[in-house]
Amino acid sequence: MSAVIESIETLLVDLPTIRPHKLSMTTMACQTLVIVRLRDSDGIEGLGEGTTIGGLAYGPESPESIKRNIDSYLAPLLIGQPADNLNALRARLARHARGNAIAKSALETALLDARGKRLGLSVAELLGGARHDHLPVLWTLASGDTAKDIDEAFQRLDEGRHRDFKLKIGANPVDIDVRHVAAIKAALGDRASVRVDVNQAWDETTAVRGIAALQDAGIALIEQAIPAREHAGLIRLAGRFRVPMLADEAVADARDGFALAAGGFNGAFALKIAKSGGPRGALALADVAQAAGIGLYGGTLLEGTIGTAASLHAWATLPEMAWGTEMFGPLLLKDDIVAEPLAYRDFGVELPTGPGLGITLDEDKLAHYSRK
Ligand code: MUC
Ligand code: MG
Numbered sequence: 309m310s311a312v313i314e315s316i317e318t319l320l321v322d323l324p325t326i327r328p329h330k331l332s333m334t335t336m337a338c339q340t341l342v343i344v345r346l347r348d349s350d351g352i353e354g355l356g357e358g359t360t361i362g363g364l365a366y367g368p369e370s371p372e373s374i375k376r377n378i379d380s381y382l383a384p385l386l387i388g389q390p391a392d393n394l395n396a397l398r399a400r401l402a403r404h405a406r407g408n409a410i411a412k413s414a415l416e417t418a419l420l421d422a423r424g425k426r427l428g429l430s431v432a433e434l435l436g437g438a439r440h441d442h443l444p445v446l447w448t449l450a451s452g453d454t455a456k457d458i459d460e461a462f463q464r465l466d467e468g469r470h471r472d473f474k475l476k477i478g479a480n481p482v483d484i485d486v487r488h489v490a491a492i493k494a495a496l497g498d499r500a501s502v503r504v505d506v507n508q509a510w511d512e513t514t515a516v517r518g519i520a521a522l523q524d525a526g527i528a529l530i531e532q533a534i535p536a537r538e539h540a541g542l543i544r545l546a547g548r549f550r551v552p553m554l555a556d557e558a559v560a561d562a563r564d565g566f567a568l569a570a571g572g573f574n575g576a577f578a579l580k581i582a583k584s585g586g587p588r589g590a591l592a593l594a595d596v597a598q599a600a601g602i603g604l605y606g607g608t609l610l611e612g613t614i615g616t617a618a619s620l621h622a623w624a625t626l627p628e629m630a631w632g633t634e635m636f637g638p639l640l641l642k643d644d645i646v647a648e649p650l651a652y653r654d655f656g657v658e659l660p661t662g663p664g665l666g667i668t669l670d671e672d673k674l675a676h677y678s679r680k
Pocket of ligand 2: 505531557
């Protein structure tokens with residue numbers, strides 16, 4: 309008889325960041341990981357992680373709601389069910405619980421990790437097989453200070469760790485932000501590419517002014533300049549400028565992707581397992597993007613090592629992504645809760661080898677950082 313899901317435990321883990329991380333809607337000094345430990349009747353444990361940014365600042369789920377909704381609603385739907393039929397388990401969650409994409413992503417990750425460990429296969433193998441074992445990773449400059457960001461960029465370049473940079477803007481008036489970005493791009497010159505993420509902070513008129521100036525400054529990509537729901541505006545911006553638009557908050561799952569593509573969007577999509585309810589949903593969005601000729605980007609909600617590894621296993625199954633990945637979450641944190649950190653080298657990261665995610669917890673660190 310196949311294993312059944314026996315228990316699901318959730319932990320809130322608070323890890324300090326290496327420096328304040330300033331986005332348009334919040335400044336982070338700490339990241340809270342919701343860690344899932346799922347145990348099956350054969351003794352196998354699956355690990356999962358859900359994170360968001362700045363409590364409720366980024367989206368409708370907070371770390372506390374992710375934990376509470378798993379504990380009270382989602383875990384009871386899974387406990388006692390056969391552990392190996394991921395399709396049936398995803399359908400059960402979808403039928404009985406709306407929304408809660410980050411919580412569902414943490415659970416799907418734990419289910420995949422346990423199944424991989426049972427079968428001796430990596431999560432990438434469970435998802436069809438890895439096409440890459442090393443993925444490019446950019447770094448986000450978000451100290452809030454132009455000179456510090458330039459120093460940080462040169463450090464990362466000199467270490468061979470990152471050569472593509474994303475700047476978080478939108479918290480300041482547009483002219484100040486444009487000056488900040490242009491100064492960083494001018495300092496880096498041809499040594500590095502620079503893109504921006506506005507995190508929905510501009511209206512369309514401001515976006516037209518800001519993007520025109522950023523395009524002139526040599527910026528490579530403009531991420532989510534206007535509010536997520538304004539699909540028509542995003543499509544207009546994509547048609548208006550040479551510099552491509554990246555849809556992030558606007559595109560959570562395959563349905564959003566289809567709507568944007570059908571409306572004539574011609575930029576790129578940020579894939580995030582957290583937005584899509586797990587790796588499978590993110591890959592479904594990638595299928596829509598590829599069918600529509602829309603570029604791919606491997607995105608993060610600043611997950612720690614477990615969520616980052618889950619994303620890497622998914623991205624590794626795709627053809628080369630036009631815009632690379634931003635799977636640097638663990639590097640933004642002062643410490644980790646795993647025995648073996650991910651290997652960042654050669655401007656990217658190695659895909660961890662399985663079984664499952666290929667990640668083992670450091671129980672002492674987990675206990676130390678878990679919220680009491
Ligand atoms: C986002 O909106 O892209 C990704 C990198 C980063 O610094 O923040 C995240 C969220
Ligand atoms: Mg973004």
